[in-house]
Amino acid sequence: MLFLSFGGPEGPDEVRPFLENVTRGRGVPPERLDEVAEHYHHFGGVSPINRLNKDIMSALEGELAEQGRRLPVYFGNRNWYPMVEDTVAKMADDGVRRALVFATSAWGGYSGCKQYHEDIARARAAVGERAPELVKIRQFFDHPLFIEANADAVRRAFAELDPAQREQARLVFTAHSIPLKADAQDGPDGRPQWYSRQVAEASRLVAEAAGVDAYDLVWQSRSGPPQVPWLEPDICDHLDDLHAKGVQAVVVSPIGFVSDHLEVVWDLDNEAAEKAAELGMGFARAATAGPDPRFAKLIVELIAEHTDGAEPRKLSELPAAGSSANGEPCAPGC
Numbered sequence: 501m502l503f504l505s506f507g508g509p510e511g512p513d514e515v516r517p518f519l520e521n522v523t524r525g526r527g528v529p530p531e532r533l534d535e536v537a538e539h540y541h542h543f544g545g546v547s548p549i550n551r552l553n554k555d556i557m558s559a560l561e562g563e564l565a566e567q568g569r570r571l572p573v574y575f576g577n578r579n580w581y582p583m584v585e586d587t588v589a590k591m592a593d594d595g596v597r598r599a600l601v602f603a604t605s606a607w608g609g610y611s612g613c614k615q616y617h618e619d620i621a622r623a624r625a626a627v628g629e630r631a632p633e634l635v636k637i638r639q640f641f642d643h644p645l646f647i648e649a650n651a652d653a654v655r656r657a658f659a660e661l662d663p664a665q666r667e668q669a670r671l672v673f674t675a676h677s678i679p680l681k682a683d684a685q686d687g688p689d690g691r692p693q694w695y696s697r698q699v700a701e702a703s704r705l706v707a708e709a710a711g712v713d714a715y716d717l718v719w720q721s722r723s724g725p726p727q728v729p730w731l732e733p734d735i736c737d738h739l740d741d742l743h744a745k746g747v748q749a750v751v752v753s754p755i756g757f758v759s760d761h762l763e764v765v766w767d768l769d770n771e772a773a774e775k776a777a778e779l780g781m782g783f784a785r786a787a788t789a790g791p792d793p794r795f796a797k798l799i800v801e802l803i804a805e806h807t808d809g810a811e812p813r814k815l816s817e818l819p820a821a822g823s824s825a826n827g828e829p830c831a832p833g834c
């Protein structure tokens with residue numbers, strides 16, 4: 501199988517070229533790039549994403565071995581080394597004819613799904629005739645193992661708060677913002693807002709599993725030119741709002757992120773945490789699902805849907821989507 505992810509820089513000299521790769525043709529203003537470059541430089545120019553992906557792959561290999569499944573795992577990225585084109589070439593060299601592709605996003609939409617299909621098509625085109633057939637695994641936003649891992653993390657975060665604040669603390673889910681125009685596109689069920697509906701559904705399921713009645717869903721890390729509308733409210737504006745309403749503590753669940761990417765360790769653990777401190781609010785950030793042992797089990801279950809015809813496990817009524825071969829659209833118009 502091919503473990504396909506976003507990629508990230510591993511040193512200060514790699515930050516700028518990485519950002520150029522990410523934003524090529526995407527209309528992101530240079531001032532935004534300067535700002536995001538700064539975020540990476542706070543961590544010595546090293547994104548946590550590659551290390552976290554390698555940890556997930558090790559756990560996956562352990563889980564595959566435990567279940568007696570012989571399946572080699574290759575690693576490739578959209579934006580940084582190892583680049584997916586090089587990885588697919590290596591797979592062809594090794595004689596791989598057909599592979600499943602696990603993309604490290606739970607969601608539909610352009611960044612989380614369609615762009616991975618484009619990566620698959622681009623990598624196969626670069627390798628040419630001997631490229632393996634590449635079958636992308638579906639979106640898993642409502643898989644019980646993803647929901648349970650996030651729900652346990654929410655419970656642990658509540659337990660971290662000062663007991664005096666715990667009862668009244670507000671649960672806030674956050675995911676990467678996208679332009680409203682991108683979110684407006686139809687999903688595989690022919691209805692718009694596929695990404696934000698999935699995030700809302702996952703948030704509802706996690707809150708329910710954690711036994712929390714009241715919660716909010718907000719967005720973070722918006723990019724693009726300021727005049728273009730993106731999903732709102734932003735997490736930091738929302739903290740102001742909650743404070744004005746008398747809320748004294750928050751638990752923030754980064755449901756939109758598979759592991760502690762830069763958006764989590766900077767935009768939440770620094771910016772949002774600082775904002776909460778300024779407002780005198782208690783703040784606990786829930787862990788992401790990636791390092792939870794259930795995440796590797798989840799990947800193996802998704803593999804088994806293809807290799808063993810296992811029934812997809814899902815907790816919402818929204819359709820399972822995002823699986824197709826060689827970068828073809830998974831549904832007409834999607």
Ligand SMILES: CC1=C(CCC(=O)O)c2cc3nc(cc4[nH]c(cc5[nH]c(cc1n2)c(C)c5CCC(=O)O)c(CCC(=O)O)c4C)C(CCC(=O)O)=C3C
Binds near residue numbers: 760
């Ligand atoms: C929905 C979504 C996810 C979640 C789904 C998923 O998990 O895939 C996600 C994940 C990620 N985004 C990441 C990094 C970046 N995203 C950027 C820019 C953008 N993201 C967008 C959306 C998303 N992004 C969009 C609409 C843009 C504007 C440009 C465009 O339309 O494409 C930029 C450019 C600078 C900036 O403007 O912020 C960077 C550096 C990293 C790696 C972080 C690390 O190093 O740990 C990860 C996991």
Ligand SMILES: [Fe+2]
Binds near residue numbers: 611676
């Ligand atoms: Fe992004």
